[in-house]
Amino acid sequence: MSDTSATTDTDTDTDVVVVGFGPVGATLAGLLAKRGVRTVVVDREIDIYPLPRAAHVDHEIMRIMQELGCADEMLAEMRPNSGMDFLSATHDVLLSMRSPGETVLGWPASLFINQPRFEAQLRTAVRRLGADVRLGSGVAEIDADGSIVRVTLDDGTLLTTRFVVGCDGARSFTRRAIGASMHDLQFEEPWLVVDLVLHRPVASLPTTALQVCDPARPHTLVPMPEPRFRFEFMLLPGENPADMQTPEMVSELTAGWLPAGVADLERCAVYTFHGLVAQQWRSGRVLLAGDAAHQMPPFLGQGMCSGMRDAANLAWKLRAVLDGAPDALLDSYQAEREPHVRAIVDAAVGFGRIICTLDAEQAAGRDAAMLAERAAAADSPAPAPSGIPLPALDGSLVATGGGKPAVQPIVDGQRLDDLVGPHWLVIVADTAALVDGPAQWWSSTGATVLSAHDHPTLLPLLGDGAVATIVRPDRYVFGVGELHELTAVAQQSGAVPRD
Ligand SMILES: Cc1cc2nc3c(=O)[nH]c(=O)nc-3n(C[C@H](O)[C@H](O)[C@H](O)COP(=O)(O)OP(=O)(O)OC[C@H]3O[C@@H](n4cnc5c(N)ncnc54)[C@H](O)[C@@H]3O)c2cc1C
Numbered sequence: 001m002s003d004t005s006a007t008t009d010t011d012t013d014t015d016v017v018v019v020g021f022g023p024v025g026a027t028l029a030g031l032l033a034k035r036g037v038r039t040v041v042v043d044r045e046i047d048i049y050p051l052p053r054a055a056h057v058d059h060e061i062m063r064i065m066q067e068l069g070c071a072d073e074m075l076a077e078m079r080p081n082s083g084m085d086f087l088s089a090t091h092d093v094l095l096s097m098r099s100p101g102e103t104v105l106g107w108p109a110s111l112f113i114n115q116p117r118f119e120a121q122l123r124t125a126v127r128r129l130g131a132d133v134r135l136g137s138g139v140a141e142i143d144a145d146g147s148i149v150r151v152t153l154d155d156g157t158l159l160t161t162r163f164v165v166g167c168d169g170a171r172s173f174t175r176r177a178i179g180a181s182m183h184d185l186q187f188e189e190p191w192l193v194v195d196l197v198l199h200r201p202v203a204s205l206p207t208t209a210l211q212v213c214d215p216a217r218p219h220t221l222v223p224m225p226e227p228r229f230r231f232e233f234m235l236l237p238g239e240n241p242a243d244m245q246t247p248e249m250v251s252e253l254t255a256g257w258l259p260a261g262v263a264d265l266e267r268c269a270v271y272t273f274h275g276l277v278a279q280q281w282r283s284g285r286v287l288l289a290g291d292a293a294h295q296m297p298p299f300l301g302q303g304m305c306s307g308m309r310d311a312a313n314l315a316w317k318l319r320a321v322l323d324g325a326p327d328a329l330l331d332s333y334q335a336e337r338e339p340h341v342r343a344i345v346d347a348a349v350g351f352g353r354i355i356c357t358l359d360a361e362q363a364a365g366r367d368a369a370m371l372a373e374r375a376a377a378a379d380s381p382a383p384a385p386s387g388i389p390l391p392a393l394d395g396s397l398v399a400t401g402g403g404k405p406a407v408q409p410i411v412d413g414q415r416l417d418d419l420v421g422p423h424w425l426v427i428v429a430d431t432a433a434l435v436d437g438p439a440q441w442w443s444s445t446g447a448t449v450l451s452a453h454d455h456p457t458l459l460p461l462l463g464d465g466a467v468a469t470i471v472r473p474d475r476y477v478f479g480v481g482e483l484h485e486l487t488a489v490a491q492q493s494g495a496v497p498r499d
Contacts, residue, residue, distance in 0.1 A: 012160040014038045014132070015322055017151045018167055019139045019174050022049065023119055024290030024307035025167030029133070030068040030126040031315035035422050037322060039131045040159060042151075044138025048119045051269040052195040055112055055222050055230055056081065056301025060405055062107035063475060064312050066417055070125035071107070077117055079225040081110035082208045086354070086370070089214035089363070094370035104460070106408035106415055110301075112224045139168070142177045144286050163318060164286045167307070170274075172292035178283035185275030187297060187349045189356050190235040192244045192270050194254070196263040198227045204257060205229060211299065211355050215363035218355050220299070221257065229263065232298075234356055241270035273297035275349040277342055281334035289314060293337075296345040297352040300388060306341050313337050316422065316473035323497040329397075332495075336393045347388045397472070399479025399489040401463070406471045409457040411450070416458075417475060420448045424496060425471040427451075427458050428483060433467070438487040445496050 016032055018025045021043035029041035057078075065071035086095040099110040127133055134153075141152040142164055151159045166174020198205075210221040222230035233253050235244060243249065245268050251260065276295045281288045290307030313336060317329050354370075357363045392403030406425075408416045416425075424447035426439065431451040433439055439449050452458040461469045461477075468483035470490065479486040490496050 012148055012162055014040045014159060014161045016040075016163045016165060016318060017042060017139075017149070017159055017161040018131075018165050019151075020166065020168035020290075020292070021045075021123070021133060021135060022167060022169055022290065023054070023115075023122060023304050024311055025165075026119065026122045026126050027064060027068070027308045028165055028167060028289060028311035028315060029131040030122070030129050031064070031311055031422070032318065033126065033129040033131040034067065035315060035319040037315075037319055040134060040161070041126070041131050042134050042137070042139055042153060042159075044136070044154065046135045048116050048123070050116070050267065052115075052193045052230065052267050054115045054118075054298075054301070054304040055224055056305075057111050057113055057118075058302075058305055059103050059105040059107040059109050061305050061308050062111070063105055063405070063408065063417065064308055065122070065125075066107070066415065067312075067422065068122070068125045068129065070121050074113070074118060074121050075107075075111070077121075077225055078111040078113050079223065080108050081112050081223075083110075084209040084211065085206075086211045086213055088367045088371075089212075089216065091212075092367065092371060093374070094213060094367060095374065104407040105405055106410075106417075112222065114225050114228055139173055142174065142286060144178075144284055147285075149285050162285065162322065165314065165318075166286065166288045166292045167290045167311075168292050170291045170295055172288065174286060175278060175288055175292050178280065178286050178288070180278045180280040180283070180288065182276040182278055185277075185345060185349050187275040187352055188272055189297070189352065190239075190241065190270055190272045192233045192235060192241075192253075192268060194231045194233070194250050194268040195224070195266045196229050196231070196250075196254070196258075197266050198229055198263045200262065201226070202229075202258060202262055204259070211351070213355050213357065213363065213366070215358050215360045217253070218357070219253075220355075228266070231257075234358075235270065236358070244270060273352065275345050275352075277338065277345060281338065282330060287314065287330065287333065294341045294345060296348040298348070299351040299355060300344065300348045302344045302348060306344055309340070310337050312474045317495070319422075319473075320495055320497050325497045326494045329493075329495055332395055332397050335395050336397065340391055340393065343391050344388065393476055396493050397478070397495055398476075399470075399481070399486050401466070401469075401480030402477040404477055406469075406475050406477045407460045408475070409460060411455050411457055420471075422473050423448055424473055424478075425450070426483070427461050427469045427471070429453065429462055429467045433483060436483070438483045441487060441491075445498055447496075 015038040018041040032039040083098040137153040137155040143150040218234040220232040278293045289310035426442045426449045466480045470478040
């Protein structure tokens with residue numbers, strides 16, 4: 001199942017079948033199409049998922065949307081997020097996380113979205129990039145017992161492909177097809193999620209996200225792009241989900257925040273929030289991404305973001321393997337992504353346990369401890385936390401100084417990524433190094449090679465005294481140091497096929 005060398009482009013209908021045209025499948029299909037990979041993306045549904053889900057994206061996601069060519073138009077319809085406060089039942093601030101605003105990645109750190117609109121813009125971009133989008137018939141069978149994968153759709157269509165990526169959500173058919181089980185972080189809480197459309201600005205609503213840790217009814221407030229506003233309410237033991245999803249119940253639950261008659265109920269749904277990570281993200285030519293591979297409670301607004309990071313991590317590796325890089329490159333996908341995602345799932349579950357406390361005594365103890373911690377932090381010179389620390393990538397595709405997203409300056413009047421395209425980037429401190437062997441080798445692979453001396457806005461990528469920085473096609477820093485040493489590590493990894 002893992003021999004990738006025997007086929008040529010014309011042996012199969014396509015190179016990659018992406019199962020699922022949700023936000024993660026769409027992102028992957030777009031990134032693959034942008035790299036010239038023949039891509040078919042299939043969804044059993046025609047329309048975008050209609051119920052309330054993702055409301056938040058971060059700067060890394062905007063950078064991925066930039067690559068797909070839709071970030072600026074999306075940004076125009078988003079709402080910058082100034083941060084998130086955790087409140088006690090009496091609205092004492094237990095924890096305050098502030099957003100740093102625009103970051104060195106070139107985009108605001110934190111933004112609220114209206115997911116149906118965001119997905120519509122994403123779908124348009126994916127089609128524009130040339131992915132073959134087939135909607136209305138799901139994947140019914142995946143036969144991966146050979147060097148060509150056979151995918152059968154519900155309507156009987158057969159597609160032959162070199163790889164399949166299951167972006168088919170929490171109940172993933174693809175995950176079942178490869179027999180992957182889930183590691184369960186033992187978090188399972190039902191919540192009602194409500195999207196309202198406000199008739200006019202309402203002064204009693206916060207302009208920052210709130211987690212109200214009230215043991216009588218934990219709830220969340222999210223100021224979405226105007227005129228929308230989201231509430232999320234934890235269901236209490238014994239409450240029936242169907243009874244909670246009525247306009248009357250929504251009015252009752254929101255009454256403490258919202259005067260009557262100022263908003264229309266747009267949509268609502270009850271979800272059970274989980275913390276789950278698949279044990280196995282790949283079986284030969286079949287891989288998983290997004291909710292198919294991991295699910296988390298939405299308290300940090302990172303489920304979809306994590307899936308989109310999967311897509312960015314995988315797209316360039318699939319391109320490289322299709323270009324002749326060793327099959328083992330695909331093993332680095334789970335190795336790199338799983339620790340990253342687990343850190344976020346753990347943090348989201350940890351916050352979930354804080355927020356979902358229903359025992360009044362426990363909640364009082366929690367509040368006292370968090371208030372004491374906040375008071376101690378106020379006396380400390382260290383800056384307040386602005387988010388959760390994300391781990392650096394580790395492993396054979398990262399050298400010294402690598403593993404974090406690269407800074408994105410403006411170079412010659414354009415954003416760095418737009419200048420580089422979906423390629424490796426090599427930055428050298430000294431222009432003379434451009435004619436040296438390693439720089440020439442990189443150029444021969446199709447990488448973009450730039451001198452920070454000629455383009456001084458690149459200097460922050462080099463850091464103190466380094467002579468070279470190499471950035472991977474997914475915009476993560478490969479390494480910082482001596483060019484010949486970094487080049488040797490990259491060559492050994494096999495991740496850089498020749499042009
Ligand atoms: C209340 C709530 C709030 C959230 N808030 C945020 C947030 O603020 N930020 C954030 O980043 N994340 C958030 N999330 C998480 C986010 O919504 C999900 O992580 C994201 O939608 C997952 O995207 P996906 O593409 O992996 O899966 P999905 O969106 O589930 O898409 C899967 C697609 O696969 C299709 N499919 C399924 N089976 C088949 C088949 N056999 N053949 C073909 N197609 C198939 C489905 O029709 C669907 O279109 C939230 C989730 C919830 C529930």
